[in-house]
Amino acid sequence: MSTNPFIWLQHILPQHLLSRGAGSLASSENRRLKDMLIRRFIDAYDVQMDEAQRPVSEYRSFNDFFTRALKPGMRPLADGASDILCPADGAVSQLGTIKDGRIMQAKGQSYTAAELLGGDDALAAGFEGGSFITIYLSPSDYHRVHMPVAGQLQHTAYIPGDLFSVNTATAADVPRLFSRNERLSSVFATDTGRMASVMVGAMIVASIETVWSGLVQPHGKQVVTTDFTAGEHDFSAGDEMGRFLLGSTVILLFEPGKIAWREGLKPLDKVRMGEGIAKKNQGKL
Numbered sequence: 001m002s003t004n005p006f007i008w009l010q011h012i013l014p015q016h017l018l019s020r021g022a023g024s025l026a027s028s029e030n031r032r033l034k035d036m037l038i039r040r041f042i043d044a045y046d047v048q049m050d051e052a053q054r055p056v057s058e059y060r061s062f063n064d065f066f067t068r069a070l071k072p073g074m075r076p077l078a079d080g081a082s083d084i085l086c087p088a089d090g091a092v093s094q095l096g097t098i099k100d101g102r103i104m105q106a107k108g109q110s111y112t113a114a115e116l117l118g119g120d121d122a123l124a125a126g127f128e129g130g131s132f133i134t135i136y137l138s139p140s141d142y143h144r145v146h147m148p149v150a151g152q153l154q155h156t157a158y159i160p161g162d163l164f165s166v167n168t169a170t171a172a173d174v175p176r177l178f179s180r181n182e183r184l185s186s187v188f189a190t191d192t193g194r195m196a197s198v199m200v201g202a203m204i205v206a207s208i209e210t211v212w213s214g215l216v217q218p219h220g221k222q223v224v225t226t227d228f229t230a231g232e233h234d235f236s237a238g239d240e241m242g243r244f245l246l247g248s249t250v251i252l253l254f255e256p257g258k259i260a261w262r263e264g265l266k267p268l269d270k271v272r273m274g275e276g277i278a279k280k281n282q283g284k285l
Contacts, residue, residue, distance in 0.1 A: 026062040026246060037062045045140035067143055067209075067243045075142075078276035080237030084259055085148045086271045087197065087241075088250050089141040094267055095133040098253070101125075103132050105177060113253065115179035116198055118159040118223045123187065126194055129256035131278070134178065135271060136249050144243045145199060145250055146273050149280075151188030153233035158216055158224040159183050161201075178251060184208050184216050186241070189230075192280050193255035199242055200249040210242040238274055257281060 028034055038056050042049060049056070052068045059065040078085055094104045101124060102110045113132075114124035137143055161182040174180075182201035187194060199208050208216045212233045217224065235241060259278040271277060 026066065029061050034059065034061050034065075038065045041065075041139070045138075047140050051142070063245045066246060069144070070142060075272060075274040077238040077274040080150060082280055083276035084192070084254075084278035084280065085146065085237050086135070086273055086275050086277045087148045087252065088135055088137055088143075088145050089272050090135040090137040090250075090270075092265065092267050092269045092271060093134040093136045093249065095261055095265065096131070098127050098130050098132055101128060103134075103178075103251075103253075105134075109174075109177070111176040111179035115176065116183075116251065116253075117185050117196065118157040118225070120157070123155075123196075126255055127196070127253045131254045131256075131259050131261065132251060133261070133277065134249060134251045137244065142273060143246075144240050144273075145197070147188075147235045147237055147239045147241050148197070148252060148277075149188075149190045149192055149195060150237045151190035151195060151235055152230060153186060153212065153228045153235070154189055154194075155187040155228065156210075156213075156226045157185045159185065160221055160223070178249065184210070184242075186210070188235070192258040195255075196251075196253040197241065198251040198253070199244065200251065202246075202248040207245045208242060208248075209245060211240055 025033070025037065035056065038059060041047065041062070042056070051070050051074045053071050054068065056065070059068070075089075094106065096104055098113055101112050101114060103113055103116065104110050112124070113127050114121045117123050159182065161180050178198075178200050183198055185196055185198045187196050201208060210216060212228075213226075258281055260281055261278045262276060265277060
């Protein structure tokens with residue numbers, strides 16, 4: 001176990017109980033409580049409320065504020081015909097190539113694509129040699145997650161697990177962090193081949209929500225998979241696909257030869273939803 005006190009506490013604290021407690025507070029519609037939580041959060045994290053569609057007084061709860069919509073035009077979209085769009089506001093944690101089935105988490109730390117995808121070896125094999133990017137959403141960021149490319153939803157898997165923090169310090173110290181935390185994997189058929197978008201839960205994250213099924217069952221004990229028929233859920237590039245009720249991380253996986261990361265894009269770079277983070281390899285689709 002780590003000697004870092006922050007990491008050590010995460011190992012011994014009741015992660016799921018704390019997250020459920022935080023979720024109860026965040027969902028409260030008591031006006032005095034929710035206004036106090038929202039205003040203190042804005043001050044603590046310097047939230048840019050000039051981008052938000054509504055003022056503080058109009059949010060029903062802290063969760064309603066945290067998953068706030070932005071004013072139209074706040075996040076212009078790159079060309080979805082040629083670009084891979086950033087799915088969320090945040091910072092690049094890692095990006096690169098999936099080698100020998102493994103995805104880089106931090107220096108000296110990695111995990112397997114199969115673990116990330118809930119033990120689905122066949123699905124993971126299709127991403128061997130492909131591309132991945134991990135984007136960390138800080139507390140102050142916009143917390144809706146969008147489609148990086150147009151696609152049809154094929155399959156989801158809710159994967160139970162721990163609820164470690166997913167910040168830089170924890171990613172560097174907790175082995176296989178993203179493949180052991182609770183998460184939702186969503187697989188889409190796109191013009192760049194199959195793409196997986198994995199929303200990873202974290203300490204104090206009350207839950208994950210998708211536009212097709214609402215709140216995802218939190219803190220369960222079994223992997224829950226769902227298959228979808230062609231055309232049941234179609235998305236354009238930039239469409240909202242889900243949101244975090246309290247922040248976390250999104251990981252994208254692409255098949256080999258399908259995309260090329262934007263030149264100069266590197267870990268710790270700040271990114272915004274809708275900007276181009278990669279180009280489609282048009283000749284290899």
